[in-house]
Amino acid sequence: MSLRIEPTGDALVLSIDRPKTRNALDRDLTRRIAEAVRVAEADPAVRGVVLTATGEETFVSGGDLHEIGRAVREQAGPAGVLDMYEDLAALESSELPVIAAVQGDVYGGGCELLLLCDMVIVEAHVSLAFRHARMGLSPAWGGLTRLVERVGPIEAPRLLFSAEKISAEEAARIGLVNEVVPRGQARERALGRIGRIADGARAVVAAQKRALTAVRKAMRGDAIERERAIFAEVWGGPAHQAALDAFFKRRG
Numbered sequence: 001m002s003l004r005i006e007p008t009g010d011a012l013v014l015s016i017d018r019p020k021t022r023n024a025l026d027r028d029l030t031r032r033i034a035e036a037v038r039v040a041e042a043d044p045a046v047r048g049v050v051l052t053a054t055g056e057e058t059f060v061s062g063g064d065l066h067e068i069g070r071a072v073r074e075q076a077g078p079a080g081v082l083d084m085y086e087d088l089a090a091l092e093s094s095e096l097p098v099i100a101a102v103q104g105d106v107y108g109g110g111c112e113l114l115l116l117c118d119m120v121i122v123e124a125h126v127s128l129a130f131r132h133a134r135m136g137l138s139p140a141w142g143g144l145t146r147l148v149e150r151v152g153p154i155e156a157p158r159l160l161f162s163a164e165k166i167s168a169e170e171a172a173r174i175g176l177v178n179e180v181v182p183r184g185q186a187r188e189r190a191l192g193r194i195g196r197i198a199d200g201a202r203a204v205v206a207a208q209k210r211a212l213t214a215v216r217k218a219m220r221g222d223a224i225e226r227e228r229a230i231f232a233e234v235w236g237g238p239a240h241q242a243a244l245d246a247f248f249k250r251r252g
């Protein structure tokens with residue numbers, strides 16, 4: 001099972017669990033995430049979702065490069081990867097607050113996943129990298145648009161163009177994450193925050209989330225559609241092919 005689902009206190013805790021791929025996101029996993037969010041919403045006892053992962057080293061290693069490599073080899077086009085967004089977007093469109101509890105490093109599409117959450121709590125040893133450029137890609141799941149929203153137009157190009165790793169502290173300084181906690185404490189901290197949210201009325205928090213979504217939608221215009229069209233343009237190009245070849249060559 002690639003997603004562990006565990007009711008805990010007021011929250012539903014979703015733990016990404018694909019250790020053999022360092023928790024890469026494939027289509028099956030994103031479907032499971034969307035389905036779990038729907039289940040959480042339908043249960044009046046659940047007041048929020050905590051999204052975390054198993055292991056201590058990696059939160060999410062990005063999109064599944066085996067799945068992506070297969071699609072490129074079979075000339076299937078980018079639709080499969082683009083479609084995963086419909087599932088992932090459930091995190092942002094849900095009426096429940098979603099808090100990411102990040103216990104390990106985050107790469108590429110994993111950073112996009114964080115940006116779909118309402119709050120992000122990271123452990124102090126974690127690093128984050130928008131690795132897309134190194135893989136010959138641009139974000140596919142709204143991560144470019146949301147990165148500009150979170151950190152502004154000065155920091156976004158630095159993170160995207162250089163694909164550099166940044167520390168948890170730096171991520172907090174530039175407004176990419178809410179809070180840095182000591183190693184091993186992100187999940188408890190996230191549960192504590194959901195507990196505090198649960199002191200208020202579910203309907204009010206849901207209304208606030210709807211309002212936030214409406215504001216973002218109005219501010220974004222068609223930015224996410226443009227971003228996704230650019231992903232489709234670079235998909236399967238020379239830089240993408242070369243990066244996939246290098247990834248698979250390194251691993252025999």
Ligand SMILES: CCC(=O)SCCNC(=O)CCNC(=O)[C@H](O)C(C)(C)COP(=O)(O)OP(=O)(O)OC[C@H]1O[C@@H](n2cnc3c(N)ncnc32)[C@H](O)[C@@H]1OP(=O)(O)O
Pocket residue numbers: 019020021022024058061062063064065066107108109110131132135137140251
């Ligand atoms: C949507 C756009 C995107 O997200 S593009 C993808 C961006 N992500 C990346 O570039 C990260 C690629 N992965 C890595 O750099 C390394 O594997 C990291 C995560 C640093 C872990 O390194 P290390 O601990 O040395 O392990 P390793 O490289 O031997 O990998 C272990 C097994 O995991 C797998 N793995 C890793 N990343 C992915 C991935 N994104 N998709 C699918 N599988 C992945 C490796 O292939 C390896 O498995 P195997 O030994 O080859 O069977």
